[in-house]
Amino acid sequence: MNQVRRHHWIVRLTHWSAFVLIFAMVASGLQIYRAYARFGPRDHSYPNFLENADFPQWSRLGGWLAGGLNWHFFLMWPLIGVGLLYVGYLLVSGEWRKLVFRARDVRPAISMARYYARLDKEHPPQGKHNALQKQAYTGVMLLGILSVVTGFAIWKPIQLFWLTALFGGYQLARYWHFWAVWLFVSFAIVHVILVFTADPASLRAMITGWYRGRYTNDTP
Amino acid sequence: MTHPERGVRCQVSGVRDALLGVSEKGAEPRSTLTPDTWYLTPDPWHLTPSRRAFLASSAATVLAACGWDGGRALKPVMYGASRFNDWFSERLFSESKLSPKFDAARRSKSFPNYHISEMTPVLDDPAQWRLEVGGLVSTPLSLSLEDIHRLERTSYTVEHHCVEGWSAVASWAGVPLRAIAQKAGVKPDARYVRFDSFDDEYYNGWDLKSVMHPETILAYAFNDRELMPDHGAPLRLYAPHKLGYKLTKYLTKVTFTADRPGGYWEDQGYPWFGGV
Numbered sequence: 094m095n096q097v098r099r100h101h102w103i104v105r106l107t108h109w110s111a112f113v114l115i116f117a118m119v120a121s122g123l124q125i126y127r128a129y130a131r132f133g134p135r136d137h138s139y140p141n142f143l144e145n146a147d148f149p150q151w152s153r154l155g156g157w158l159a160g161g162l163n164w165h166f167f168l169m170w171p172l173i174g175v176g177l178l179y180v181g182y183l184l185v186s187g188e189w190r191k192l193v194f195r196a197r198d199v200r201p202a203i204s205m206a207r208y209y210a211r212l213d214k215e216h217p218p219q220g221k222h223n224a225l226q227k228q229a230y231t232g233v234m235l236l237g238i239l240s241v242v243t244g245f246a247i248w249k250p251i252q253l254f255w256l257t258a259l260f261g262g263y264q265l266a267r268y269w270h271f272w273a274v275w276l277f278v279s280f281a282i283v284h285v286i287l288v289f290t291a292d293p294a295s296l297r298a299m300i301t302g303w304y305r306g307r308y309t310n311d312t313p
Numbered sequence: 314m315t316h317p318e319r320g321v322r323c324q325v326s327g328v329r330d331a332l333l334g335v336s337e338k339g340a341e342p343r344s345t346l347t348p349d350t351w352y353l354t355p356d357p358w359h360l361t362p363s364r365r366a367f368l369a370s371s372a373a374t375v376l377a378a379c380g381w382d383g384g385r386a387l388k389p390v391m392y393g394a395s396r397f398n399d400w401f402s403e404r405l406f407s408e409s410k411l412s413p414k415f416d417a418a419r420r421s422k423s424f425p426n427y428h429i430s431e432m433t434p435v436l437d438d439p440a441q442w443r444l445e446v447g448g449l450v451s452t453p454l455s456l457s458l459e460d461i462h463r464l465e466r467t468s469y470t471v472e473h474h475c476v477e478g479w480s481a482v483a484s485w486a487g488v489p490l491r492a493i494a495q496k497a498g499v500k501p502d503a504r505y506v507r508f509d510s511f512d513d514e515y516y517n518g519w520d521l522k523s524v525m526h527p528e529t530i531l532a533y534a535f536n537d538r539e540l541m542p543d544h545g546a547p548l549r550l551y552a553p554h555k556l557g558y559k560l561t562k563y564l565t566k567v568t569f570t571a572d573r574p575g576g577y578w579e580d581q582g583y584p585w586f587g588g589v
């Protein structure tokens with residue numbers, strides 16, 4: 094069977110580390126959220142359908158506020174490290190060209206969307222990543238940056254008050270940090286569904302580095 | 314300091330009191346706190362009457378009982394990370410950076426308050442109260458409230474940040490702590506300050522750099538009025554650049570030290586630096 098080298102070890106390492114770290118960051122974050130499960134002034138909090146939500150114990154990490162904080166403030170450093178390593182690899186290897194969504198990807202993205210909507214029968218040229226994948230992966234990278242930056246804005250709202258002000262103040266920075274969580278969770282769900290329904294061989298490729306699925310010939 | 318008689322007089326613990334929004338006099342819920350604000354306490358014991366027994370146990374036991382603390386392998390790493398974060402926070406902290414100021418009109422309608430004693434700590438005889446400034450200083454001081462009122466006064470309206478995630482705007486006035494430090498003459502080997510209170514065994518430790526910040530004050534006024542017992546009367550530590558749990562209320566002693574003091578919540582696992 095046709096096999097192609099698909100993912101560099103740095104990509105595989107950072108992918109699975111980020112998976113574990115983001116999972117733990119979300120869990121410890123939910124533990125922290127529980128201490129004050131709303132945003133804004135006490136008398137008129139911001140719209141939030143998860144206001145006062147009590148997330149089940151299995152979804153939380155740390156057991157109490159201090160435990161959640163300690164996990165969160167510990168794992169943020171390896172997560173930032175993993176993110177920088179990945180972005181550094183993309184830049185140095187030139188791999189970013191196959192991954193970052195640019196203006197030229199708009200038209201192929203529309204074709205891809207038409208294919209998924211069953212308006213077109215033919216799958217557009219796949220490449221390493223199709224235009225919709227590029228859109229999703231670029232989006233999730235920006236989401237990662239947003240999470241780190243809003244995280245710092247919440248952690249040091251006085252020392253970094255210019256940063257906190259950029260997000261509309263302390264309570265709004267908390268708000269954006271919280272919604273980034275649900276975008277991560279949504280991405281992860283769609284990502285896993287698509288891996289298994291659209292191209293299960295990509296899972297093996299992300300583990301071993303070798304791809305032998307149906308888009309082999311498309312992979313440069 | 315313990316108040317054994319208070320346990321007899323009042324069935325409701327201080328933290329629960331604040332937690333459940335029950336005022337001392339009756340069961341009238343306060344708008345400032347809702348029952349779901351579970352405060353800093355670990356889940357299983359926030360409604361347990363034998364809170365003191367839990368406090369006697371180590372932070373490790375408490376954490377292990379209520380959530381995975383990382384086990385033998387990860388716990389030391391996590392503790393190391395926490396110390397690294399203290400170091401990082403201290404590097405990031407600037408003695409000259411002032412916090413954003415607000416108009417008095419922006420003051421929050423409610424401002425939660427906490428204490429760890431069974432009931433709101435109140436002095437039996439306020440005239441007898443003194444602030445003892447000691448430790449590594451050339452002139453130990455014993456200051457009455459009148460003495461403190463005569464010193465220079467700083468006031469500001471700032472946003473307060475709680476470790477829980479809420480924030481509120483209020484005005485504070487008091488004497489800059491560094492004015493008192495200068496009066497007492499801090500010795501060169503002093504690196505930390507320990508703050509003691511008459512709210513049970515509540516205490517705190519700070520780094521000297523945060524202590525000397527011009528906005529670190531010993532506050533005697535809250536929202537243009539004399540500080541009331543719910544906010545730490547007669548005198549409390551205040552600074553907009555620290556989380557609420559670092560701001561010791563009901564002050565009794567300010568002690569300059571060479572070794573890093575712990576703190577009531579810090580000893581149980583909360584971050585030591587606690588700067589925002």
